[in-house]
Amino acid sequence: MTEPLRYSQSRPAALTQVPRWDYEADIIVLGFGAAGACTALEAARAGARVLLVESAAGSGGTSALSGGEIYLGGGGGTPIQRAAGFEDATEDLYRYLLMVGGPNADAAKARRYADGSLAHFEWLSAQGIEYKNSYIAERCIEPSTDDCLIWSGSEEAWPFVAQAKPAPRGHCPKFLGMGGGRYVMDVLTRRVVEAGVQVLYNARALALVTDGARDVHGLVLRSEGAERFARARRAVVLCAGGFVMNRDMVRQHAPFLLRSQFPLGTVDDGSGILLGASAGGAMMNMSEGFVTIPWYPPGSMVKGIFVNDRGQRFINEDCYHGRVSNYILRQGGDRIWLLQDHATFAMGEMQTLAKMEIGAAGETWEEVERELQLPEDSLAATVRLYNHYAAQGTDPLFHKAAKWLKPLNEPPYVAIDCRIDHCFYASFTLGGLDSLPTGEVVDADRQPIGGLFAAGRTTCGLPRWGEGYSSGLSLADATFFGREAGRRAATSSR
Numbered sequence: 386m387t388e389p390l391r392y393s394q395s396r397p398a399a400l401t402q403v404p405r406w407d408y409e410a411d412i413i414v415l416g417f418g419a420a421g422a423c424t425a426l427e428a429a430r431a432g433a434r435v436l437l438v439e440s441a442a443g444s445g446g447t448s449a450l451s452g453g454e455i456y457l458g459g460g461g462g463t464p465i466q467r468a469a470g471f472e473d474a475t476e477d478l479y480r481y482l483l484m485v486g487g488p489n490a491d492a493a494k495a496r497r498y499a500d501g502s503l504a505h506f507e508w509l510s511a512q513g514i515e516y517k518n519s520y521i522a523e524r525c526i527e528p529s530t531d532d533c534l535i536w537s538g539s540e541e542a543w544p545f546v547a548q549a550k551p552a553p554r555g556h557c558p559k560f561l562g563m564g565g566g567r568y569v570m571d572v573l574t575r576r577v578v579e580a581g582v583q584v585l586y587n588a589r590a591l592a593l594v595t596d597g598a599r600d601v602h603g604l605v606l607r608s609e610g611a612e613r614f615a616r617a618r619r620a621v622v623l624c625a626g627g628f629v630m631n632r633d634m635v636r637q638h639a640p641f642l643l644r645s646q647f648p649l650g651t652v653d654d655g656s657g658i659l660l661g662a663s664a665g666g667a668m669m670n671m672s673e674g675f676v677t678i679p680w681y682p683p684g685s686m687v688k689g690i691f692v693n694d695r696g697q698r699f700i701n702e703d704c705y706h707g708r709v710s711n712y713i714l715r716q717g718g719d720r721i722w723l724l725q726d727h728a729t730f731a732m733g734e735m736q737t738l739a740k741m742e743i744g745a746a747g748e749t750w751e752e753v754e755r756e757l758q759l760p761e762d763s764l765a766a767t768v769r770l771y772n773h774y775a776a777q778g779t780d781p782l783f784h785k786a787a788k789w790l791k792p793l794n795e796p797p798y799v800a801i802d803c804r805i806d807h808c809f810y811a812s813f814t815l816g817g818l819d820s821l822p823t824g825e826v827v828d829a830d831r832q833p834i835g836g837l838f839a840a841g842r843t844t845c846g847l848p849r850w851g852e853g854y855s856s857g858l859s860l861a862d863a864t865f866f867g868r869e870a871g872r873r874a875a876t877s878s879r
């Protein structure tokens with residue numbers, strides 16, 4: 386018979402069973418990624434004694450792997466948006482955030498973020514994160530230069546453009562090349578240390594400590610080969626990332642993401658979510674995830690069309706790459722092609738990274754169709770219809786914007802193989818604990834749980850719908866609502 390686990394992330398330890406307190410602080414923050422760093426900073430600056438617990442040997446988490454891009458705007462625009470000629474009204478940002486949140490958008494979080502986003506840009510800059518005053522107009526995923534402002538969502542695409550005036554809002558730090566997340570985390574880490582936060586590395590949370598009334602009082606940790614007990618006088622803030630690396634949890638909650646064989650993350654084992662749920666925290670949108678194949682740049686690829694294994698289109702291809710990829714994953718089969726003609730075809734670095742290859746080529750679309758073994762006049766009819774309307778500058782089926790419409794009528798033609806089981810479809814989860822904009826974790830009745838806060842991908846935050854995700858939203862949410870949680874937790878009482 387196997388021994389039952391002494392401590393479990395899914396079962397809180399009873400306060401009465403705690404043998405001693407090895408550590409004590411007002412606030413214990415779990416996880417030293419972007420959310421944890423910002424939470425700890427604001428809590429310490431509000432006068433709280435803060436203990437930051439991290440399982441790795443250094444700060445960073447998935448935040449340090451990221452591009453460091455943050456979705457910012459509103460209030461008339463950040464200085465970088467304004468210099469590039471974009472006025473960005475708070476209400477346009479708000480409406481866009483509501484749309485990207487999908488049918489279950491959190492209006493309170495969207496409101497708070499839209500109202501505070503401009504000031505958040507100033508705060509990030511004041512911490513020492515540098516932004517170059519520059520704008521890239523071309524379609525890109527992340528700059529390979531140290532430039533700042535990019536279009537990082539579906540702002541100009543239908544249906545978003547019909548509801549909110551578009552503006553580019555992806556702010557990338559002044560860091561040469563892709564992967565500015567490490568730079569962002571290095572800056573935040575320096576500020577955390579200066580603020581006097583006590584950091585405990587190589588320490589993993591095993592369980593929450595709760596009392597009979599369900600209030601959270603601390604954490605059981607594993608550190609230096611032994612169980613340690615950490616007491617939080619005011620609150621525990623869970624900032625331990627998402628669950629994409631926990632394939633059992635993905636299977637249980639978001640099975641469609643199993644089709645993506647490239648989970649993006651570091652730890653992301655669902656620890657934070659399980660711990661929060663163990664104290665009664667409600668989980669929400671657990672089936673949602675971001676998924677993408679980086680199929681552009683170059684921008685000319687956007688003039689092509691995607692078809693499924695029935696030779697049919699399914700989306701306006703001028704949307705953000707993650708939205709298109711989300712639709713791809715929801716098609717029935719594994720076979721997906723991107724059709725291009727001689728004028729639009731341009732394979733480069735991104736397509737190599739994505740493992741995209743030419744699946745068929747021909748002088749006519751009928752030839753391509755035969756090579757792909759599709760039923761007669763399935764794909765050819767799709768292209769004929771698309772070309773007919775594209776020549777008139779319209780796309781009545783999917784509303785692709787006129788600037789991306791060009792009849793695919795210049796041979797030779799190619800079908801680029803974007804098979805789901807072969808290409809680089811990367812993913813991370815968007816579901817998590819339900820929380821208030823203040824970071825308080827709530828139960829199924831939306832009542833706050835005493836002494837329990839959360840931020841970042843441990844929560845279901847602003848980014849919560851795969852179809853709406855836009856680059857920069859996850860770090861925007863982690864840093865902004867991490868700060869909110871830190872401030873609120875520092876003055877909270879059970």
Ligand SMILES: Cc1cc2nc3c(=O)[nH]c(=O)nc-3n(C[C@H](O)[C@H](O)[C@H](O)COP(=O)(O)OP(=O)(O)OC[C@H]3O[C@@H](n4cnc5c(N)ncnc54)[C@H](O)[C@@H]3O)c2cc1C
Binds near residue numbers: 447452591651657858
């Ligand atoms: C390649 C890549 C590029 C990306 N680019 C962007 C981008 O440009 N912009 C954007 O907005 N988003 C981007 N994302 C997504 C974004 O990086 C993450 O969603 C975000 O960083 C999550 O931040 P977090 O603070 O919630 O979690 P994390 O940064 O993962 O921090 C969680 C921390 O908790 C620790 N931890 C976990 N469990 C425990 C435990 N039990 N005990 C102790 N410690 C624990 C982990 O070690 C980790 O350090 C990207 C992701 C990837 C992988």
